[in-house]
Amino acid sequence: xxxxxESGGGLVQTGGxxxxxxxxxxxxxxxxxxxxxxxxxxxxxxxxAGITRSGTTNYADSVKGRFTxxxxxAKNTVYLxxxxxxxxxxxxxxxNAAVRTTSNSLLNAWGQxxxxxxxx
Numbered sequence: 283x284x285x286x287x288e289s290g291g292g293l294v295q296t297g298g299x300x301x302x303x304x305x306x307x308x309x310x311x312x313x314x315x316x317x318x319x320x321x322x323x324x325x326x327x328x329x330x331a332g333i334t335r336s337g338t339t340n341y342a343d344s345v346k347g348r349f350t351x352x353x354x355x356a357k358n359t360v361y362l363x364x365x366x367x368x369x370x371x372x373x374x375x376x377x378n379a380a381v382r383t384t385s386n387s388l389l390n391a392w393g394q395x396x397x398x399x400x401x402x
Contacts, residue, residue, distance in 0.1 A: 293401065311381075316360040
């Protein structure tokens with residue numbers, strides 16, 4: 283079994299910053315990729331950023347230059363540094379991981395999400 287837990291969300295003013303974390307635990311052999319998604323009422327789910335085990339990153343055009351994704355392979359943890367936040371960034375943020383378990387199965391795991399609210 284694999285668990286993903288997000289943290290770091292909260293309330294911040296326009297122009298402020300937050301740092302989100304996604305920690306994976308359980309019977310993990312390896313993780314090939316971790317993505318951050320966000321979902322806001324009335325909007326489609328959006329892929330915000332992703333990172334591979336080797337460190338390759340990608341970003342949605344809407345967050346390029348403002349958000350930075352990074353990872354710690356030893357801790358099976360990924361971070362999303364969010365700077366210059368805008369009201370349009372308000373959403374629940376979820377992490378998603380492609381995991382190889384110790385029993386050699388592949389899992390597509392999701393966390394419960396963390397809420398980000400940007401005021402003004």
